[in-house]
Amino acid sequence: MPTPAPVRLFLDRTPSPIGQVLLVCDEEGRLRAVDFHDFEPRMLRLLRLHYGEAVLQPGAAPATTRSALAAYFDGDLAALAAIPWATGGTAFQQAVWRALCNVAPGTTLTYSGLAARIGKPAAVRAVGAANGANPLSIVVPCHRLVGADGALTGYGGGVERKAWLLAHEGARARD
Structure with missing residues (x-):
């Protein structure tokens, strides 16, 4: 609802x-x-x-x-x-989005790494779904999540923008 x-x-x-x-x-x-x-x-x-x-x-x-x-x-x-922000979403989504804000600029984290950070290590796919439902891109930095092998994965604004944002922040990501 x-x-x-x-x-x-x-x-x-x-x-x-x-x-x-x-x-x-x-x-x-x-x-x-x-x-x-x-x-x-x-x-x-x-x-x-x-x-x-x-x-x-x-x-x-x-x-x-x-x-x-x-x-x-x-x-x-x-x-x-x-930037003050608020958004709807489930308690799980909110936990994922708050945890994303703790991924420092210039660094990346895997989906499994974020799942572990929120205390739900088996919830890798759910973390991915919550990441994809993030309505506050850039500000809630979903672009800092990468695949298990460090490769760029999907981004709501396009993978090219994800690559640009990561490069802007000084993060190194694999193609």
Whole structure:
């Protein structure tokens, strides 16, 4: 069952070196979703999943959110931690997403490694599913998860963007 929708959700768009980024915030200024312009249908699907039929209204994201994202793309890799966010999802998904925030910029972790970190070492596939349902890409850094052999695996914004983000953060990943 979807989490009750915030009263209103606002959609903003901001440029980045890897394409226009969509930012969805609530009335309190908390980030609820982030995606790339060419994956807007996916973002809308995730919003419906978490909030039901919430209607997006045009509106500016808080200046602090926009500036933190710009700072990240300018090289301040710690800037994303300052962005307040909230999202729907199951308790398991929330645990995965919180654990993703503890994967340091410039490092990668395997899906099995993240499963172990949350105390569910047998839940590798469930971790992968939760990672794929993350509505807060970049900010909740799902791009830092890699395959068991260190190879890049799927990313909601495209594997090319995943590779760019990892290179931007100084992480070395295998193709």
